[in-house]
Amino acid sequence: MTTLDIQAYRLSLPDTARPVLAGVDLTVGARETVALVGESGSGKSLTSRSVLGLLPAGARTEGTVRVNGEDVLTMAPEQLRRLRTSSAAMIFQDPRAAINPLRRIGDFLTESVRLNAGAAPAAATARAAEMLEAVGLTAAALRQYPGELSGGMLQRVMIAAALMGDPALILADEPTTALDVTTQAEVVALLGDLRTRFGTGLLFVTHDLGLAAAISDRVYVMYAGRIAETGPAEALFDRPRHPYTAALLNSTPRLEAPAGRLAAIEGRPPSLQEELVGCPFAPRCPLATFLCSQQAPALLPVAGEPARRVACHHSDRTGEGSVHA
Amino acid sequence: MSFLRFAARRLAEMAATLFGASFVIFGAMYLAPGNPASFLLSGRSASPEALKAINAQYHLDDPFVLQYLRWTGQILHGDFGRSITYRTDVSRLLADRLPSTLLLVGMALVLVVALGLLLGWIGAVRGGAADSTILVSTTFALGTPSFVAAVLLQGLFAVKLGWFPTGGTGDGLGQMIWHLTLPAVALALYLIGMLARVTRAAMLEVLGQEHVTVARSRGVSDHKVIRRHVFRNALGTVLTTGGLIVSTLLVCTVLVESAFSVGGIGQLLELSTTTKDFPTVQAISLIMVGLFMTVNLVVDLLHPLVDPRVTLGPRRSAA
């Protein structure tokens, strides 16, 4: 059974002209690491928050978001709490903002299992100490306040907190963006290490293609609330099939590539106030034709590469290397 | 260890401010037109004995600084001098009247804390119609002076409906509480509005913070998130209003005790001001300032316990 299975998921907010998420299909298998890549505003954070049922006020949804086979969108509050305590957990972008500065680390770690799973305080504390050691901290941190720890240490605490309920799925929402570069590498290494040790599925949300390539088995590229392209990480970065993926790769500095000019993608993502006809990327796309502005491309398998799917009318032309926006 | 040093420093600062305040209270009589002796005796026969008594109390022939030091020395020994109107020791007057004022202020404080926090909580958490109702009523509470509330409450609940006595203090604790209920409500009304506003704003600020979403994302139920995170974090801001609340309560006893003829130190302050009984005015001013500063000290000392981010003077190193 897939750990996370999102099918035809649409999410609309009040006062917007188009759905924020327009038919997202995404799966994460057991022990699999999947990256969800996109610019800010593409809907990637909303997708990951939806998995825990954290919806903005007034949101309307269609489709299904299943964790371990159960649909999150139709869950009763009690079920939702159980899901958040023991099935799925989230790691947030800025650990300094994500942990209550007035409560001790020990309280933060054990809060969820004590209040919901009814764990005895002593057992919860023992588990917290164990998890702290698993992320490379010591039990001494239990008595400390968040203000006494560095950002990198706090993100480790955040990871330990996510592991407390032994979840099948961890959602990491830009977990390294707020950290400095060396700490970023440590946290990424830690996440990879923990996946093999605890066997959790990981959905890694990021805008950083290099990071996505380094950590994930499969990648989803998201644009304007839709999946533009998906496939195994290596194949997708080697031969992008969607012009947006190609443009993103061109705008990302790479160590191994010869130093060339980085190309910014011209234009901006479509605003939520305009309705979309056709392909959402068409106005910024060098390959766009009349067809692109009239009909939205479906997410279809790529010929000869069954693991890959792409939503582009001209995916066969993308590989030609002519994509410079 | 460092908490003790922090406490000692705060205590020293409080002593310094209290010293300054007592200086102002003592020196005020030299602002009066004419010489201090005639001011202190104003409106009364300046008989040689009376002059002698005043001189004995204030040592008006000594240099100013010496007079002041002698005065503070006496107060430190519990001697506030003699009341000119009542011809008795001010400390005896205070001892008779302080209990009812403290009971009144205590009752009002309970009302302020209970209702202020409750209304602020409801306004922040519920929103909608409940919030609008609370906003409008607190706006009016903030515009209602305690003496206006006192007169209106007295007119409605004591004169018209007869549920409570129109005034007086009563004997025995039960009677006193019954007599002081309306005055306590009048005293509390404005501050309930203020505290509700402060609590609401502080809780709304915390509600917008990411760690509240994080707590929800970890399956903590909504009301526990509100209690353990939102209210708990707002408490520090709420606590800082403690000094203002107590000082307002103390000063407004002057108005409310006069309106309800409560025999407390507030009424005594009003009476001694109109009768120009300056030693009594000095004593009560000093006691009010002292009580206010004691509360401020307690608030300062509690703050680091409520909020670990508050630094204790020289910060201990983060280990």
Place this chain on the structure above:
Amino acid sequence: MTATLLRRPGLARIRTTRAPLQRLCLGFVALVVLAALLAPWLAPYDPNAVDLGNALAGPSADHLLGVDASGRDTLSRLLTGARTSLLGPLGVVAFSTLAGVAVGVAAAWRGGWLDSVLSRSTELVFAFPGMLLAILIVSVYGEGLLAPVIALAIAYLPYVSRLTRSLVLAERRRPYVEAYQVQGHSGLQICLRHVVPGIAPVVLAQSTVNFGYALIDLAGLSFLGLGVPALTPDWGRMVFDGQSAIQHGYPLSAILPCAAIVLTVVAFNVVGERWADQVARRDR
């Protein structure tokens, strides 16, 4: 026709930024001020004309709002009382604002000993609630309007100067100040020409709120008989007079001045707070 009107930018701004409550309060403030200014012409009777035979009479064609326990016309006393009730707070606010801004600017610009003297004395005045300081001064000088106004102005001064100080410190860090300094403008010139006008809206919004508080404090002193002289009509004094009328079963002459005080304070508070909110939004 309406469409063109709506598009005019000035009108649109008034429609969106001024909530009805604020307009209502602004209107009430204007009404009270107007009543105070025109009281001698508006008041139908001499506010101190005693007519004991007519004491505690209800509203009638002759006395629209009735008569108090001494037979004085309540409407005339309310109108004339608006003068003293507003003049006192105006004095408090004017003095505390002017002096507070001067002290605050000096402390922020100069720093050093001036700043520490200011913060010490601020702490001292904070320990004295305004009412208590006023009572202390009144007990020395005797009743009257001037002594309490000065005492309250001193008590309010630190609030203004502390606000000013923090605003000026923030303003000083802005690049334009340095630009003027480089061009050889003196500190005083920069302060008066640029810094003070820049921070004025925030300070004035705070002073508007302070006006309400000063009104409460001064009315309280009159209620105690420590403010204006006994015969001068004043809302606080009218509440005191009305208290005995209530006990005679005639609440109107107490309720009216109470309502005048509460509504005026609420109006000033709402106007001041909304103004401060608008300034804060604009600065952001």
